[in-house]
Amino acid sequence: MFSRTYRTAITVPPLVWVAVFLLVPYLLMFCYSFWSVSESGTIAHSWNLDNYHELLTKPVYWQTLLRSMWIAARVMFFSMLLGYPLAYFLSFHAGGRKDLYYQLVIIPLWVSYLVRAYAWKTILGTDGVLNTLLQYVHLTSHPLDFLLYSPFAVVLTLTHIYTPFTFLPIYASLEHIPHNLVEASHDLGATPAQTFWRVIFPLSIPGVLAGATFAFVLSLGDFLAPLLLGGPSGIMISNIVVSLFGAAYNWPLGAAISLCMLALVLGLIFFSERLEKKWSFS
Amino acid sequence: MxxxxxxxxxxxxxxxxxxxxxxxxxxxxxxxxxxxxxxxxxxxxxxxxxxxxxxxxxxxxxxxxxxxxxxxxxxxxxxxxxxxxxxxxxxxxxxxxxxxxxxxxxxxxxxxxxxxxxxxxxxxxxxxxxxxxxxxxxxxxxxxxxxxxxxxxxxxxxxxxxxxxxxxxxxxxxxxxxxxxxxxxxxxxxxxxxxxxxxxxxxxxxxxxxxxxxxxxxxxxxxxxxxxxxxxxxxxxxxxRPATSYTAQFIGHTNLLHAEVRQGTATCSALKWPTSLPDGAALFSLRPECIRPATAASATGSPGNAATVRFRAKLRDQAFHGATELLRVESDGGLILTIRTASRDLPNSEAPLEFEISAADAIPVRASNSNSSSSSHSGSQSEGGV
The missing domain is CATH 3.40.50.300 (P-loop containing nucleotide triphosphate hydrolases)
Known part of the structure; x- marks a missing residue:
């Protein structure tokens, strides 16, 4: 159909791109993860499993990884809790204002992530908007200090940032449900609540899975929110990776942690795609 | 309206x-x-x-x-x-x-x-x-x-x-x-x-x-x-018995005849038939299968059915539909009619053919007001349903 030259011309550039900017770095990381830092501070190219051993035995690493997963799970849960009803409302009850509301959900995505994270900092801080307000209405006599520099602040910020990412796939899957299925369900005697649980929700599962994966995976690897708002108790695994590649200068251990996270995330995505396929009927 | x-x-x-x-x-x-x-x-x-x-x-x-x-x-x-x-x-x-x-x-x-x-x-x-x-x-x-x-x-x-x-x-x-x-x-x-x-x-x-x-x-x-x-x-x-011209046209094919009634006789172009309607303009539906080629035997009119009307028309075109065929004919007065007959070969000549109808088959219908429907336009003298 297309000439050989044409096909080469359109397939080679992306392949080169992926190779140079994705495969080669991953391969390098893979190699690094089996190397070590010598006492003189240089990378010793001697192959061993020490990094992985350290990762599993030193509590700070696996505990931080577990805490990161726990934070990511909460972000996933709360952004579902917000994103699903929002998507449901837009899809079934927004009427003619649907497009307007949709834009209102999307617009925050145009604002820099950093700006939004800093905004939470000014809201949650000791002299922040929230504490000032709470003291003004005498709900508290002194500023609440758990608001900022805590896992709570990280979960709140990440939920705010990733809710649109869960909203979008859920909304797309709800919009794909033919309206006559809802009518058919009512016609067969099902109340709106029964219709939701038996027809609408099962058919939106692919969107729910995609949204949940987005929220979890993106939160798990996040390092800005914990850096800005997490404090010592809100440190996440990416902060450790960043410091290992930076100040701590232990690239091999950093690479090992990164690869573990990569494996975890790929496993999750694979699993969620399998489930999505099982629940899609188009 | x-x-x-x-x-x-x-x-x-x-x-x-x-x-x-x-x-x-x-x-x-x-x-x-x-x-x-x-x-x-x-x-x-x-x-x-x-x-x-x-x-x-x-x-x-x-x-x-x-x-x-x-x-x-x-x-x-x-x-x-x-x-x-x-x-x-x-x-x-x-x-x-x-x-x-x-x-x-x-x-x-x-x-x-x-x-x-x-x-x-x-x-x-x-x-x-x-x-x-x-x-x-x-x-x-x-x-x-x-x-x-x-x-x-x-x-x-x-x-x-x-x-x-x-x-x-x-x-x-x-x-x-x-x-x-x-x-x-x-x-x-x-x-x-x-x-x-x-x-x-x-x-x-x-x-x-x-x-x-x-x-x-x-x-x-x-x-x-x-x-x-x-x-x-x-x-x-x-x-x-379609009540209106729209019904007559929508259900099956028909010929709509815009006739003028005077003293018990409806006239539409060269066709004249007895009717009980009062004087004035009237609309009739005549199904294509109610128009028959005239036979010599029917020349004097069937017994008990004095109201058989004969007319001459030229064949304009012919569409074969298997068991039946649809003819479009033009009567002497220029009236175009659609006729459904059993399939047969017709003489392929310009000579006018003779057809007949029974007056009872011309069903008076109420003109449907053409408010918004595009399908009924009663401008022409006759319309074969499509």
Whole structure:
């Protein structure tokens, strides 16, 4: 159909791109993860499993990884809790204002992530908007200090940032449900609540899975929110990776942690795609 | 336009049968757009009623009002002495077969059919036996465990029917359920559907734009035009005694004759026939099959039927339709008529042929006001239905 030259011309550039900017770095990381830092501070190219051993035995690493997963799970849960009803409302009850509301959900995505994270900092801080307000209405006599520099602040910020990412796939899957299925369900005697649980929700599962994966995976690897708002108790695994590649200068251990996270995330995505396929009927 | 045509006859064709559904002065507006105006109709128990109309006539809206998916702007719907239109769809003993079937894609055929019973919290054993029975009735037992996406459109159609009937509704609504099927399957389903309706005895309200389908299946046809009932009658009556020019043209083919009546004689171009109508302009419908080639034997007129009118016309063109053929002829006065005759070879000459009609076959019809419908334009002297 297309000439050989044409096909080469359109397939080679992306392949080169992926190779140079994705495969080669991953391969390098893979190699690094089996190397070590010598006492003189240089990378010793001697192959061993020490990094992985350290990762599993030193509590700070696996505990931080577990805490990161726990934070990511909460972000996933709360952004579902917000994103699903929002998507449901837009899809079934927004009427003619649907497009307007949709834009209102999307617009925050145009604002820099950093700006939004800093905004939470000014809201949650000791002299922040929230504490000032709470003291003004005498709900508290002194500023609440758990608001900022805590896992709570990280979960709140990440939920705010990733809710649109869960909203979008859920909304797309709800919009794909033919309206006559809802009518058919009512016609067969099902109340709106029964219709939701038996027809609408099962058919939106692919969107729910995609949204949940987005929220979890993106939160798990996040390092800005914990850096800005997490404090010592809100440190996440990416902060450790960043410091290992930076100040701590232990690239091999950093690479090992990164690869573990990569494996975890790929496993999750694979699993969620399998489930999505099982629940899609188009 | 604003002149309200006399209310269409809406009484049941079976005077003995009890009325199941009573539609009283129902109107529906979408903003400024009037979709239905002043619809009144009684539907008898066990009846097969077809709501026939072109797209945009409001037929689907009327069905959706009965199902509960739309609210009427004014008017009421009653079923067996109870208000129906104030109830939500899930509390009506009315089920619908949707145009595109609307089977739940995440459920098996069996689960689809059992949905209504499961919602009604029937015991599992009862659900199982009733589902099996319903699937057997539509000859789909073999597909019980399949997902809807794995079966053909015709099979999905049967499942949709079983899913509705298994609930034993008082009233079954069918929204152009056969329109997505190919012609052969469609004809087969028409026969099956009619037989099934007789068997289960449930009242069917069937919506279609296909007049042939309406004729084949219905006990009565309610012809809807631009949101108003044009005529409600049995297929035979609506075909043989169309009340309006629109009905005459929509149901089958016809020749519309714009005649002038003077002292018991209607005149349209070269045709003259006796009529009982008062003097003035009148409109008649003359079916193409009512015009016959004249035979020598009939030259003197059949006994007991003095009102046989003969005329001469030239053949303009001829279309072969298998058992019959359609001729277009031009009479001496320039009147174009469509004629349906048994197939045969006609002399291929310019010589005028002789035809005859019985005066009784020229049915006086009321001129339909051509308010918004594009299909009826009564400018020409005669119009063969298309």
């Amino acid at each position: 604003a002149t309200k045509s006399e209310p269409a006859v809406a009484t049941s064709s079976h005077p003995g049968a009890a009325s199941l559904v009573s539609i009283r002065s129902v109107a529906k507006h979408f903003g400024k757009n009037i979709v239905l105006r002043d619809i009144s109709l009684e539907i008898a128990e066990g009846e097969f009623l077809t709501i026939l109309g072109e797209s945009g006539s409001g037929k689907t809206t009327l069905l959706r009002i009965l199902a509960g998916f739309e609210h009427s702007t004014s008017g009421e719907v009653w079923m067996q002495g109870e208000r129906l239109d104030t109830e939500p769809p899930y509390r009506r003993r009315v089920n619908t077969v949707f145009q595109h079937y609307a089977l739940f894609p995440h459920m098996t055929v069996e689960q689809n059919v059992g949905y209504g019973l499961a919602i009604a919290k029937r015991p599992a054993a009862e659900i199982q036996s009733r589902v099996a029975e319903a699937l057997a009735k539509v000859k789909m037992s073999a597909c019980a465990k399949s997902k809807p996406s794995k079966i053909s459109g015709g099979q999905q159609q049967r499942i949709a029917l079983a899913r509705a009937l298994v609930n034993r509704p008082r009233l079954l609504l069918l929204d152009e359920p056969l329109s997505a099927l190919d012609a052969n399957l469609r004809r087969q389903m028409q026969v099956e559907l009619k037989a099934l309706q007789r068997e289960v005895g449930i009242t069917f309200i069937f919506v279609t734009h296909d007049q042939d389908e309406a004729m084949v299946m219905s006990d009565r046809i309610a012809l809807l035009r631009s949101g108003e009932l044009e005529q409600v009658a049995s297929p035979r009556e609506i075909y043989n």
